[in-house]
Amino acid sequence: MSQILIQGLLLSGLYALIAIGFTLIFSVGRVLNLAYGAYLMLGGYAYFWVVQTMHMPKLLGILVAIGVGVLAGLLKHRLIVKPLKSDPVAVEIATLILAVVIQAGVVLVFNDSAKIMHPIVNGVWRVGGATVTYNILTATIASWVILIGLYYFVRKTHVGRAISAVSMDVKGAAISGINPDRINMITWGLSGALGAIAGVFFASYTQLSPSMWVAPLIIAVAVVIVGGIGSIIGTLIVAHIIGFMEIISTTLVAAELRGVFTMLLIIVVLVMMPKGLFGRGEL
Amino acid sequence: MTVILELEHVVKRFGGLVATNDMSFEVAKGESVGLIGPNGAGKTTIFSLIMGEHKADSGSIRLHGEELTKLATHKRIRRGVARTYQVPRPFADMDVLANIEVGLMPDSIMAMIFTAPADEEARAIARSVGLNDADLHRDPAELSMGDLRKLELARTLATKPEVMLLDEVFAGLTAGEIEQISGLLNEKRQEGMTYVIVSHDLRSLEPLIDRAIAMTQGTFVCQGDYATVMSDEAVRMAYLGH
Amino acid sequence: MSTQITWKHLALWALFLGGMALLPMLVGKGTLRTIIFANYLAIFAMSWDVLSGRTGYISFGHPFLIGIGAYTTAILSYRFDVPVGISIPVAVIVTMAAGTLFFLPALRIKGTYFALVTLAFMELMYQLVQVIRPDLTGGTRGISGVQTLTRGAVNGYYLSLALMGVIAISLWAMMKTRLGTALSAIGMNEEAVEGSGLNTTKLKLFAFMVGAGVAGIGGAFYVHYLGSIAPRALFDINFLFTIIVAALIGGASTIIGPMAGAFFLTFLLEYLRPFLPGAERYFIYGSIALILYMYEPKGLYEILRKARERLTGANA
Numbered sequence: 035m036s037q038i039l040i041q042g043l044l045l046s047g048l049y050a051l052i053a054i055g056f057t058l059i060f061s062v063g064r065v066l067n068l069a070y071g072a073y074l075m076l077g078g079y080a081y082f083w084v085v086q087t088m089h090m091p092k093l094l095g096i097l098v099a100i101g102v103g104v105l106a107g108l109l110k111h112r113l114i115v116k117p118l119k120s121d122p123v124a125v126e127i128a129t130l131i132l133a134v135v136i137q138a139g140v141v142l143v144f145n146d147s148a149k150i151m152h153p154i155v156n157g158v159w160r161v162g163g164a165t166v167t168y169n170i171l172t173a174t175i176a177s178w179v180i181l182i183g184l185y186y187f188v189r190k191t192h193v194g195r196a197i198s199a200v201s202m203d204v205k206g207a208a209i210s211g212i213n214p215d216r217i218n219m220i221t222w223g224l225s226g227a228l229g230a231i232a233g234v235f236f237a238s239y240t241q242l243s244p245s246m247w248v249a250p251l252i253i254a255v256a257v258v259i260v261g262g263i264g265s266i267i268g269t270l271i272v273a274h275i276i277g278f279m280e281i282i283s284t285t286l287v288a289a290e291l292r293g294v295f296t297m298l299l300i301i302v303v304l305v306m307m308p309k310g311l312f313g314r315g316e317l
Numbered sequence: 318m319t320v321i322l323e324l325e326h327v328v329k330r331f332g333g334l335v336a337t338n339d340m341s342f343e344v345a346k347g348e349s350v351g352l353i354g355p356n357g358a359g360k361t362t363i364f365s366l367i368m369g370e371h372k373a374d375s376g377s378i379r380l381h382g383e384e385l386t387k388l389a390t391h392k393r394i395r396r397g398v399a400r401t402y403q404v405p406r407p408f409a410d411m412d413v414l415a416n417i418e419v420g421l422m423p424d425s426i427m428a429m430i431f432t433a434p435a436d437e438e439a440r441a442i443a444r445s446v447g448l449n450d451a452d453l454h455r456d457p458a459e460l461s462m463g464d465l466r467k468l469e470l471a472r473t474l475a476t477k478p479e480v481m482l483l484d485e486v487f488a489g490l491t492a493g494e495i496e497q498i499s500g501l502l503n504e505k506r507q508e509g510m511t512y513v514i515v516s517h518d519l520r521s522l523e524p525l526i527d528r529a530i531a532m533t534q535g536t537f538v539c540q541g542d543y544a545t546v547m548s549d550e551a552v553r554m555a556y557l558g559h
Numbered sequence: 560m561s562t563q564i565t566w567k568h569l570a571l572w573a574l575f576l577g578g579m580a581l582l583p584m585l586v587g588k589g590t591l592r593t594i595i596f597a598n599y600l601a602i603f604a605m606s607w608d609v610l611s612g613r614t615g616y617i618s619f620g621h622p623f624l625i626g627i628g629a630y631t632t633a634i635l636s637y638r639f640d641v642p643v644g645i646s647i648p649v650a651v652i653v654t655m656a657a658g659t660l661f662f663l664p665a666l667r668i669k670g671t672y673f674a675l676v677t678l679a680f681m682e683l684m685y686q687l688v689q690v691i692r693p694d695l696t697g698g699t700r701g702i703s704g705v706q707t708l709t710r711g712a713v714n715g716y717y718l719s720l721a722l723m724g725v726i727a728i729s730l731w732a733m734m735k736t737r738l739g740t741a742l743s744a745i746g747m748n749e750e751a752v753e754g755s756g757l758n759t760t761k762l763k764l765f766a767f768m769v770g771a772g773v774a775g776i777g778g779a780f781y782v783h784y785l786g787s788i789a790p791r792a793l794f795d796i797n798f799l800f801t802i803i804v805a806a807l808i809g810g811a812s813t814i815i816g817p818m819a820g821a822f823f824l825t826f827l828l829e830y831l832r833p834f835l836p837g838a839e840r841y842f843i844y845g846s847i848a849l850i851l852y853m854y855e856p857k858g859l860y861e862i863l864r865k866a867r868e869r870l871t872g873a874n875a
Contacts, residue, residue: 141841
């Protein structure tokens with residue numbers, strides 16, 4: 035029981051971190067960025083290259099990963115989302131193609147065998163019969179810190195409030211002197227950074243491979259669809275629903291079925307409650 | 318006077334907002350009724366409810382005495398009611414003729430496969446609304462606002478309605494175009510068409526209607542001939558705030 | 560839109576298929592196998608186009624339908640010794656039933672959400688196939704040794720060509736009718752189609768059934784050509800990507816577009832092979848597809864049509 039609780043909390047924290055950047059774009063830009071998973075992959079590979087190939091400090095690795103993520107987000111906004119005038123279906127198709135291109139690009143640079151990433155933080159912690167690596171614990175704590183930071187950023191800072199205003203009502207925000215285009219750009223950059231950090235932790239939790247972008251994308255999609263609101267608190271709640279559902283089904287039902295329930299949840303919620311559990315609204 | 322369209326105690330809520338609050342009115346065959354009220358009065362919602370694009374929460378909507386509220390939109394069209402939209406949205410990648418032809422299609426997959434397009438009929442309808450033959454093979458994007466309204470009317474007429482609900486037919490038109498469309502509507506009226514018309518352009522609306530129904534905030538205010546309604550205290554209140 | 564079918568059209572089809580029929584005398588076995596793949600890809604792309612290109616309900620789960628067709632006939636013939644003459648029609652019917660399942664979400668949602676549900680269907684299928692009754696599906700490893708219908712590349716080629724030809728001409732003729740016009744109209748403005756007195760639910764269901772039927776035929780024959788089936792090769796985003804891009808790159812909402820796209824793609828991948836032996840080919844190929852899509856979302860067909868318009872100065 036405590037095993038489920040601990041594993042569930044840890045996994046859910048990671049999932050929240052994975053989903054938050056995706057949620058951000060969805061609530062501000064109203065588009066689903068299917069190349070989001072590729073940010074995670076780029077972040078993971080960038081960290082790997084800096085730390086394990088170039089043998090440089092881990093902190094630098096994380097910074098480079100963030101830089102790559104920001105760059106990817108900005109480029110995507112500039113070259114794909116803007117020219118397509120944020121048409122949601124066109125963006126969805128274009129970002130799907132882009133994801134495959136990035137996947138192929140990663141194969142080109144790093145070849146297609148999976149790579150094991152060393153833990154960012156070494157060591158294990160035994161608690162109540164459960165073994166927890168410091169690595170995943172760090173990921174979860176980082177996830178919480180980032181989410182709380184983001185929450186205050188959106189509430190308290192000028193830029194954050196502008197982001198929130200655009201997510202509520204683009205026209206209204208534009209009338210009150212906010213440049214939605216600039217806010218969109220900032221959001222895409224931010225989303226890229228969040229994705230890249232999530233990617234570093236996700237890769238250290240599983241492994242690096244050119245097809246690693248699919249699973250986190252599905253998780254992010256599930257969180258947005260099930261939560262519906264695209265809010266930070268909503269993301270956190272739904273990440274825990276999905277995280278615990280997976281841990282419970284893995285330990286109590288069958289390990290192979292862990293993803294099945296997530297898929298079923300997406301389908302059922304979309305069909306029964308197209309607006310998600312909490313309705314759709316602002317950030 | 319035979320009643321063709323009746324609304325009885327129709328209610329529609331969107332969340333907390335009551336868009337249509339216990340609306341009841343009747344329209345007689347061959348009559349032309351103006352539905353007036355300030356912005357957000359719920360005029361367009363009434364059209365959506367009659368067409369079934371939104372489902373009424375309660376109340377009854379009848380055409381020829383037949384209850385419509387349970388029917389899907391396409392079935393209501395077949396019963397003889399059709400509407401136009403404030404913003405015309407034609408089929409963008411089809412030429413004008415094909416746009417009109419969609420309204421003439423039979424509602425059966427087999428018939429759609431095995432019957433030829435009714436181009437001649439579509440052409441006749443296009444002419445009857447004053448579209449030039451030269452425009453028939455243009456894409457809608459190349460048309461003027463006036464011609465787009467005509468196309469919208471033609472597409473609606475193709476479904477052979479007895480009652481037409483016209484939403485802001487004059488919006489975005491030049492004086493000349495307004496005159497053209499008015500003439501056209503009058504012509505069809507002589508042939509026995511029944512209208513419910515929503516328009517902000519009261520001056521153009523007035524000569525087209527027998528009667529006006531005023532509403533505000535989803536609620537019925539008063540009805541009668543145009544002059545009576547416009548001099549009504551409550552209507553002046555709703556429109557002008559005094 | 561719905562121009563009449565003329566002798567010129569039929570002559571062009573005859574010329575095209577006749578030319579294709581001569582290919583085995585002109586090219587080697589290796590190239591022929593490539594073209595066989597292109598033929599099946601063309602079938603899948605046409606199937607996607609009936610469902611998504613026309614009505615605008617973008618399906619990201621097409622491999623789900625193809626997989627159902629392929630697995631049904633593979634399991635029936637390999638595990639239960641059902642003759643192929645029965646297992647393939649059954650597979651097509653089962654796929655059409657699955658198409659109806661696909662259709663249910665389309666009653667409530669559209670656009671991006673519909674695409675996501677279909678993607679979830681595909682991922683669900685991928686995971687279920689591996690864990691539910693692996694004794695039937697072969698689990699992760701799939702099934703090999705499925706009965707093949709033809710021997711040798713030449714026969715396989717003719718079978719795939721015949722299938723593609725029959726499907727292409729049938730769909731083309733169907734889309735030339737008022738039905739095709741109505742389906743395309745749904746993609747442009749669904750409310751207005753309903754507002755023209757047409758039952759859009761029925762029309763969409765029909766498009767889904769036809770799309771699923773074609774996917775089922777393609778999937779079933781493809782597995783009997785390959786002789787094996789595995790979940791990762793089928794229920795895969797790369798496979799989905801290949802199908803969608805083939806349809807889009809050529810030109811959605813046409814018949815020739817998805818076919819041309821399928822051939823373009825297959826040959827591009829094939830010619831890149833000597834220079835880039837691995838999966839990196841997808842990098843070039845995907846980049847070309849992305850640039851083309853950004854430049855003209857309606858694909859090569861539209862680019863050529865516009866070029867012709869500009870050259871002749873006529874407003875066709």
